[in-house]
Amino acid sequence: MPMPLEIVEGPAIVGGAREWENRGWFPPGPQLAICLSGGKQHLADLTDDELLQVAAAARRQTSWAQARELAAIAELAQRRIATETAETAEGPDYRTLTACESVTEEVAAALTVTGNTAATLVHLAERLTGPLAETGDALESGRIDMAKARVISDITDDLPDQVIARVQAAALDKASVQTTGQLRRRIKRIVQRLAPEAAEERRQQAVRHRRLELWDTTSGTTDLALCDLPPEDAHGIFNKITAAAHGLKTEGDTRPLHLIRADLAAHLLNGAPLPTAARAVLTQATPRDDGTTDDGTVAEPTPPATSPAAGARDTARRGGLAVLPPAGGLAVLPPAGGLGATAADDDPALPGVAAMVNQRLTHLRDRTPAAELPAAVSRTVRQIRHRLASQRDALCQGDGERHGRPGYRPPAELRREIEARHATCVFPTCNQPSPRCDLDHTVPWRPGITCRCNLAPLCRRHHRVKQTPGWGLHHVWPGLLIWTTPSGAWYIVHPERQ
């Protein structure tokens, strides 16, 4: 595909040839990397136009690097999947991960991204090296960026092959001069025209997965969203709340509409009928220091969800917004950390053990052929664990506790100790809070014991990772766990990583 040279304007020539002159579409790759690698102070010498060219060039280079990232992931996924189809003729084993899921966890751990992000990357990698190869080429040549590649991939997912090819060609035709929003709207129109049944099927499929979602934000607040509703339902709800909010404005609520809408929606979701919700919002709307509202009446006290002092603090912090009582049944689990130090947190030997393991494995990696590395890493960690057995047992017995408890189920106080030691699942990138995890016996019970030197929180997903061929989890020291992966990497999980 020809590069859209028409959008490039030559930089103004100031005092002879300039460094970025006519490099508007200098292709990404090693040479462009050299052009971009000048020191930051060097930018001060460039014209305004050249600065914009540098920014655009850096973006092209990023696209190129992201295409390489995805190509590497695709190659690894292809290898794993090829091995799987050769090995698992007898059908899937639900206790372990599929090759695709396993490579997703390898990517998550290696790139330090969540499982969801890794799954998106693996999927995108497979598509850009498969049915969307031309989109992959456009990314690698810097004609589109990763966000646009994702738009093309998302909207063409699940479409028939021949439609994908036509949508892709039409999308790439203008993608380099459109924003992601413009591109998304355009591709949707194209899909609607070329495959209306597929578009409708996709809409219905999404509606079948409608859900109420909850997530914490970086500001310390929590978002709550209804996702994948039929558009008519979502617009209906929004219009109804907006109409009620306008009504409250005419009755004297002077706050911006979006605040009134949010308070109204929260009251309604808490179970209040509309008239009660509207009255509550109006009452809370703009309490002044003297306790009166804008219309001069005395404000009723806010619902007794918080103490007066806490209510005042919250009101101050939220700029006068009334505090809503916590919604029943929607409470998030409190952060599991900070429940008190455990013996393992204070264990002075632990950093030394971790450093020793890392040193041994790094040394091993430097002198082991790649093909033998995964087995060698796993074997070495097992040997280290074995050699530390008597010291580990002595530490575990040292503080007057019995090393190992009778029975499979850990007693409550041991469970609390483990959950305080590891606030989340012990997979390196997992955020599942320990109270929602199973306490896994790292060495399965009998011969493994029920003890803090053999228990760690694992979510269901990462419990399956542990059981997947090629993966290993080793509890080398109380609270210190080592993951070993099918590619011969290792991850050391400390008790205090939170």
Ligand SMILES: [Zn+2]
């Ligand atoms: Zn123990």
Ligand SMILES: [Zn+2]
């Ligand atoms: Zn997990």
